[in-house]
Amino acid sequence: MNRSQINRVFKQASECFKQHHWHLPPNPSWDVTDFGLGDFDRTGLTLINLSEEPEYCEKLMYARQGQTTPAHTHARKKEDIICRVGELTLQLWDGLPEKSEGNEFTIQVNQRPRTHRSGDELHLLSGERVTLQPGIYHSFWPTSSECIIGEVSTANDDTNDNIFVDPKIGRYPGIEEDEPALVHLISE
Numbered sequence: 001m002n003r004s005q006i007n008r009v010f011k012q013a014s015e016c017f018k019q020h021h022w023h024l025p026p027n028p029s030w031d032v033t034d035f036g037l038g039d040f041d042r043t044g045l046t047l048i049n050l051s052e053e054p055e056y057c058e059k060l061m062y063a064r065q066g067q068t069t070p071a072h073t074h075a076r077k078k079e080d081i082i083c084r085v086g087e088l089t090l091q092l093w094d095g096l097p098e099k100s101e102g103n104e105f106t107i108q109v110n111q112r113p114r115t116h117r118s119g120d121e122l123h124l125l126s127g128e129r130v131t132l133q134p135g136i137y138h139s140f141w142p143t144s145s146e147c148i149i150g151e152v153s154t155a156n157d158d159t160n161d162n163i164f165v166d167p168k169i170g171r172y173p174g175i176e177e178d179e180p181a182l183v184h185l186i187s188e
C-alpha cells in the first residue's frame, strides 16, 4: 500500500468514528491492510486493536462500500462480528467454500441459534452480531456507504491464526513511502 492511502483511510475512519461518537483510546493500535493484494478499495480493511489480552481481544473496524474482507477462518479464535453502525453483509461457510457449499449448519445470530446454508449471505443491521466458531469461513463487506464493525473474541493472533482461502493473501501490507506518515501501523 502507499503511505498516502493509509493516511487517507486514517482520516476517513477517524472522521466516521467521530461522527458516530465512537471515542478511541489514546494512541490506538491501527492496522490497515489490503491483504497483500494491492487493491485496497476492493479488498481491504481498517482495524483498531482496542484490547489484546491472552484471554480475549476487542477490535473496532471500518470499511467502505466496495471493500471486502476476503474469505478466511481461524484455527483457534472464536469471535463475535458486530455491526456497530451501517449495514454489514457476511458470507458464511461451515468449511472450505468449495467443499461445503449448500450444507446446512447452525450459527448464533444475536445470541440465538439459526440454521444457515453454507455460502449464503447474512445481513446485519446496526447493533446485530453473529458468533463465529473457529472453522467457520467468513467474508464480509458493508452494504451501506461505510460501516463501523466491532469484534469481540478469544485471543487474537493475526500472524498465525488466519487461514485465507486465497493462497496469495498475506495478512499485512507492504508499504511504499510516498508522503510522511500520519499514523504508524501495528505491523511496522
Ligand SMILES: O=C[C@@H](O)[C@@H](O)[C@H](O)CO
Pocket: 047, 059, 069, 072, 079, 138, 151, 158, 162, 171
Ligand atoms: O474476521 C475478521 C477478523 O478475524 C479480523 O480480526 C482479522 O484480523 C482478519 O484477518
